[in-house]
Amino acid sequence: MKKFDYQLLNDLLLDTKVVSKLTTIYQLRGETSSYQIDYHEELKKLVAVAKIQSTDSSNRIEGIFTSDSRLNKIMSNKVEPHNRDEQEIAGYRDVLGLIHENYRYMPISRNTILSMHNMLFKYSGDSWGGKFKDINNKIVAKYSDGHEEVRFNPPDAFLVPELIENLCSSYNDAVKEETFSPLILSAAFVFDFVSIHPFRDGNGRMSRLLMLLTMYQLGFEVGKYISLEKIIEDSKESYYEALAASSVDWNENKNNYLPFIDYYLGIVVKAYRELIERMGLVHNPQKQLSAEKLILKILQQNLKPMSRAELVEQIPRYSQTTIQRNLKKLKDENKIQMIGKGRNVKYILRHS
Template sequence: MNIERPPHISKNELVAAMLHQPSRQVGEMIDKINETFDYWDAVKYKKCPADCSPLQLWTLVKGARSRCSISIWDKYDIRLSLTSSMQRMCHLIDLYWGGSQGSNSIIDANNKKQYLDSSLIEEAIFSSQMEGAATTRRVAKEMLQKKMTPRDKSQQMIHNNYQTIQYIVDHKDASLSTDLLLQIHRLMTNNTMANPEDAGRFRSNDDVVVENGITHETVHTPPSYKEIPQFIDDLCAFFNDKNPQQFIHPVIRGIVIHFMISFVHPFVDGNGRTARAMFFWYMLREGYWLTEYLSISRVIARSKKAYEKAFLYTEIDGMDIGYFVAYHLKVLEQSFQQLQTYIKRKQEEKKAASRFLRMGNFNERQAQIIKLFADEPTAMVTIKDLEVKFGVSPTTAKSDIIGLLGENIVSEISLNKVKRAYIKGDGLDELLSKA
């Protein structure tokens, strides 16, 4: 991926830009550029006023960023230009991702398990597909829902990711430690490494580089493996310190853990999946419970080029992690919007099914089954399908079906000597005609 380097700005030019008071028009342009944290390759094409060239505009943008720059990681000279839009987004996350306000206004208590199961499956699938898992979403979802044994490496990656997320949820109150990080990597890469002993173990050489998947061009060379032990100690100290000298918003601190693991690349493989999992862990640890219901990796996977550029822009432009933070916050915003859309769709489906409740002595699940066959007369479902769909036990799913069999709403067919499935029964048309 060829990235044009930004023009060189001398220290004197940067100081002058920090002190300069631009015109209102230029000032508004700077604010807009920093709101989306644009890189030079976008700024240079901006239509500038007559008294301001693209280079002058870029210099003023850099001056504005320098005024709000804070140090993040001294060892690697990583800093953050903290913008107003970043702080505004963190404030909104505080309001809606943790505490009672988000709980009361976003997630319906009666459907929490259904939403949670769906989001965890989506997160596992997309995070793995980003790293090369070549299984379709439908096949992967069926494997996880029906708890099938993975048949190949791609399915194993997705299975591992799902198991790791569940482990993280169970250990969300733990402190960050070397053992925790290694265990998460071990779970994430189980039976997928060229050398099985590399699972849950830090790399011991400098043969690891990050390549462009298409051109195989080296886009990032991580620090030496000799720096990994100290890095891990620093990482644990950074995230376990409850009273840091410099306050950094918890959401941004979580984004930093994602970036730093990817930057240092402490493992032979699986760094990206582990980094995203550690962000997930840190958000839950800090009380942002709504993170469990989001498929963050789905948004990242669909904007993978921008994800990769956010890393590259950071390295090329003086290790300003603002590019990655701005990108990541946008991903979180889109994930939240997708969750709202998903919940609205499920609520509408439930509302549409409610009319079938008035047609007989049916419960809500049975009403949704009736709606399914009314909408798709050729559909076929199993007890396992209903368990997964409604998040109920086999006994409850079987009881729902028995009630519908008694009314001839569904019919039973044999798939093999032991397995049964259910299709539309003759009584459904009569029920619908009465409605």
């Protein structure tokens, strides 16, 4: 049976690239440590945006989606899900909300994992929600061009309960003993969880929820404000490549965790940098910039058309209504132009 040696992680040797990313993360966490006090209102807006993006992106990775308008209504509990995709989206919303509010009271254990999975599928009414798989399955990678590939054959179903127990125990012991940096242990745990593939469905989404849960518990809460799932979706092919590289010889306890750890840490670095960049829009001397000037500045910096939602996300200091009003004003003044129609409208600077 697969064994989880979190004291050594298969004699893991950290290369300079990974060490550099770890150092960067701790530095960036230090830079953002006072944000909750200094920018409480701005962060509340980022939390709302990140919840929507995380729910949308984590499900989209698995081919589950709905319209933007329906997504927003589901996220705000204004409508009941009306099909299978929306039921699973609503389930993810609830588990994400649970983690945000109660992560301190959710030990990394078999029971926590089963309860999260049960909540993930509570709207769909599947009898196997909250239960480990009773049939063998395969890990399939889904690529942006639509093709799928079998990436890995996980352990047989009858082995799963004991494997999950052993994984959680090894992880918790290693965190207490500080055998590696906590982020290394979080990455290894998430990777081993998805390699076990303990459920009939929802394994990828569960792994990303467990990423958030373990990071929050270890003191890295950037995923509350910047969607880690969106960053993963935007780099999906690299995500699958890292999983595949670290899967080689996994069943023989000879796999190399380094490729996935390197990818995982890269996601965290990017999230912290995005958080600092967004908060930079409310720092002096830009703090006094009007919504109008900030819109122009961001359009100039990004050099591409941006939707209203993207601009709201980038400018947490101002409300959606304020951004919308200023977009109309800038368009009327011929400073920006609209591209596309309806829901696909985007804005770009008008060049004379």
